[in-house]
Amino acid sequence: MKTNGHERVIDVTDLRRVYGGGFEAVRGITFSVGQGELFALLGTNGAGKTSTVEVLEGLAAPAGGQVRVLGHDPYGERAAVRPRIGVMLQEGGFPSELTVAETVRMWAGCTSGARPAQEALELVGLVKRSGVRVKQLSGGEKRRLDLALALLGRPEVLFLDEPTTGLDAEGRQGTWELVRELRDQGTTVLLTTHYLEEAEDLADRLAILHEGRIAATGTPAEVTAAQPSRISFELPEGYFPGDLPPLAELGVTGHETTGRTVRLRTNELQRTATGLLVWAERARVELRGLDVRSASLEEAFLQIAREASGVTGGSVGDGRPEMAASASGAKVERGTTK
Structure with a gap:
């Protein structure tokens, strides 16, 4: 099967994620990502982005639906998937007393086919900080270290959960350039971000989540053109x-x-x-x-969130996604992406 001419690498069908007490964080979403694509998941806090990504990474089992990464169930067939993916979580848990270089070498010892530590640090611009203890790094530098570890195994699929949080403008631009290079080399990237400029600049396609459902999907231009x-x-x-x-x-x-x-x-x-x-x-x-x-992605995002909540103006409140379709190619629909 193909998505936009690319072999499908990620397939999500009617995914549901339920937490204790019956809270349904993800409410039946469907989308796919092709090989070499960069796909962005957007949404306000609590929209279901991280809950979705954790299932794709194999960190949790779905409550319903089906997920396939590289043709395998990432939770049930973790051994077949884990060596081929890279994961950058929202927060890393590094031993604070180790140096940057020691941290990378320790992680490399647990990674199949790991690239040299020096190479990983060069990719993220941390070579000059290799002898510094992790506890002395700034928040942005820790995010770059997170990314270095995610890239150690030369992943075929890279999951980036809020990768540029805490980075200054220069660091963010450097990360964007690296992600573009990885995508151009064939790496499939699934990105979550609160920076809409980041998604507009990087993503081949995106989906906007609202209250656990997909409210809109398409290329950034299609989603923007709908406004x-x-x-x-x-x-x-x-x-x-x-x-x-x-x-x-x-x-x-x-x-x-x-x-x-x-x-x-x-x-x-x-x-x-x-x-x-x-x-x-x-x-x-x-x-x-x-x-x-023209409308910006930020304007489109805010308007879609309002429409999904049944709000015509002002702040986004509770509600459900409404069915609609744009002639531009962007889809606004209840629960599925096709």
Whole structure:
């Protein structure tokens, strides 16, 4: 079987994860990841991201559904899967008194076909810190050490759970570049992150989880394109909203006015912007403060979360994902990704 032309490496079908007391953290999700793809799982805290990844890593058994990684059950056939994957957890538990180099060598002794410790440290930029005790590392450096250990076994599948938390901008960019290189070399990567810019920059495809269900899935561009673009400007002196050309004819789907500032929403950005600028040219007026932009992944994420909760504005509350589909290719659906 293939996903987007790639052989499937991760297959998740109707996955459920239930904790003690009957709390259902993952409520029947389905998705797949192809070989050499980078797939991002997004969602607010408690959406079910880590609960899903732990099942894929073989750290927990599903309460229902089926999971396959590299063709095997990662929990029931752990011995067949574990040597071929790399795992970077949200928090590592390193012996604080060991140095960085000692930690990597210790971990390498437990890893099949481990790459040299020096090579692993070079990948994450920690060579100069190899003699420093773990307890003296910054939070960002500890995350880089986590990544070095995940890469020791040259994994075919790499699980990254919040990999850049605590990193500064330079460290984050360096990690992104390394992850891109690994993907380009054929490594399959499943990433969870709270940094939407990270997912937008890195992911081939993504899924947005909400309350244990998949609320939307597709490429970053597809998910973003499902949301309206925005145009804002100041009305010229002496003009009023009624002086503008008929907004419906410009493809405007919604608008609001605050003082002299007009904000338009549109699913046809080029058509709307062109019509507006042609009108301004013919009227010989300047549209001050003109701002034309497509929706960002952050805006799409927040809107999808609101829609999934049945909230039309403001903060995200309790609720259930609504069925919908976008002509852009992004899917918003209840419980499954196809």
